Amino acid sequence: MSDELLLELKELIVKELDVRDRQPSEIDDDAPLFGEGLGLDSLDALQLAMAVEEQFGVPIPEGDNGKAVFASVSALAAHVARARKSG
């Protein structure tokens, strides 16, 4: 997966989830997005899923599969890259 995609996703996270205390580049590729880490919650998960689908045309699966996709920015990027390739 490209660094470009990682950065795009980080920018999306900062913008869509109103993360004011961090620059996109300061988000760790592998740090957990929810709970600890960025401290995101279930509302943020819905918002991020909607935004990823809108910007990349890639839906986020519901339930436990969705949780795995949202584990970190790199997991999310891998999901987006995979879906784009197969789409």
Place this chain on the structure above:
Amino acid sequence: MTRIAVTGIGAVTALGAGSDATFTALIAGRRAFRAVQGCEVEPREVLAAPVTDELDAPSGTRCDRLSYVAIAEALERAHLVETDLADAALVVGTSAGGMLEAEAVLETIREREPAAADLERLLGYPLSATTTWLAERFGIRRGTTTVCSACASGAVAAVLAVNWLATGRARFVLAGGVDALCRLTLSGFGALGIVAPEACRPFDASRGGLTLGEGAGFLLLETEANARARGAPIRAFLSGWAVAAEAYHLTQPKPDGAPAVAIVRSALRSAGLSPKDVDYVNAHGTGTLHNDRAEACALSVVLGEEAERVWVSSSKGQLGHTLGAAGAVEAVITVCALERGAVPPTGGLAEPLADARLRHVPVRGVEAPLRAALSTSFGFGGTGCALVFEAASGADRRPAAARRERLVITGAAGHGAVPPVFAGDLPFDGETDWTALSTDLLAELDASRSRRFDRATAGVTHRVRAALSGAGLAPEGVALVVGSAFESVERTVQFLARVKKRGVRFAHPAEFPHLVPSAVSGNASIYLGLTGPVTNTADLYLGPESALAVAADFVTLGLCRAAVAASLTVHDPLVDAVLAKLSGLHDERGEGGGALTIETESSAARRLRTPLCRLTYTSPPNAHGDVLREAPPPTDASSALVVVVGDEERAQRRLQRSEWERVSRRSAGGGAYEALTMALYVRAAEALAARRWEQVMLLVAKPRGEACVVLGTAR
């Protein structure tokens, strides 16, 4: 005080216009769901519970008319005549108010200038518009309050009614709630993914979310003595109540239901009842995964061994979730259940959730004599409310009312510029003009805990924090009442415009819960950890005064250790350009406001705090006629001050029949922002603490809103 009697009830729901029609359909197990037009983009239709009956009401917004029908029924059943209404007050709970009429204009307002007819549709947009319309139609003269605690609004309205009666401010109070189906709520709840794909199934193991409904419910309340004296039929007693906030999450309840346990226990305690005395719970039961699990757990904990015996059902499986109306509609249903000795079922319930064992009522109602019943409500923002009703035949078990205590102000924090009416005033935070606050309101809060806060929420949060800190108060058990004219209209417009263009699928889910007017108080309570009653009051012309009055009521009712009243005006492009002018607010709009903490004199003494001043008197919000009538005379005219906000001639007319006429008077001008008087109360509290005056009266004399607040030095 004698007990609070319910002498009239009225409701309009998807099951029928009238509480009888609604209750009969409930018992029969009828469900009122059908497809309604939701959005202009696919999917166009969504399942809901719309009111389909013709409404026998004058022309107005849908909320106006739904309320009108419910109130007319309540008045008729209570055998109330028109002249009685001059002695009545009105408390309305709602979460969206006139949004249905306004949203069609708002969603395109950025693209095209609204026509004159469109502007008229926006007149119903402020939450208090329905309240004002109703008060005029019915000739209600003792005052009104409009309250928003999201989905607990209608129940909180009933609690506020209690103090109107306890203090003798009104002989009768109409308390209830209303909400109409609209695109904002249909798309907002849809975006949150909590709308059930099929009709909702509260408390079912395989429940898939809520189904929205609409309607109105109102109770006519009076003291038992008043009802007996006029020979009115007593349908039930409102004998217990509790309101509290979870301070946990904007949309999710604490999973273990612990705050709900505390609320229900506290309501039972206030009624002098134990679970043994309760026969039925009309639960909030929305049908969502989280609410129903937390609530079922909470009820099984509170009821304990009695859980096997006490009936539990949710009416939302038949008439949908009516949001701000729900608490009131369900209070009406609970009264009907007590009166008729019949328990309505939970529509759609087949296999009860396994998390907690409760005595559910599937499919159809059952006949059972009921002595006492609970009605619970839980809203976004975390405010929950429980009401206890007892059958009219029940014995009086209420503990004797506590002695009415004097109220004091122990903390005060202002923001923005104020006219220098109290000698020696300096501006707050160095603010010298009131056109805009120069501080970055968001920068003062922890960024990760204040995501999505708008400027109003941020400003309120840090003024409340400052007032609490000045008072030396920890946030636990403290109430918060935020009074405002408008919330962030700009954000609502952006949300609506996006839904119109792209459909529910691309609506902003995380944004929607922040658009509920009570999100300001809810967010602030979560940020600061306030767990007393938390609510917003919406009063176009007297925001600070209604916040002050309601906060004082929460303290007097013993629902909290202390209460914070807050009000802050900030710029919003649409309010500034369109809504303020439309509503007859001043053209010159600025920013500012503040927060005050209120507690009893003995509470401050126990904490060894010297109060800043005493809160001697607050006039009932929106009372007609002489706002000074019940104000105490000045103790010493030479050391008192009257500050007039608004029209001086109008103020003179009010003062001329009062002993306050001899007191020196200063004008604070017309009020450059709605929350100016809150900043003035803060200034007055400081001036009284410094003993520059012995007493200060603030007299608000605006064409559409008059109020009077008296503060005095603490001794």
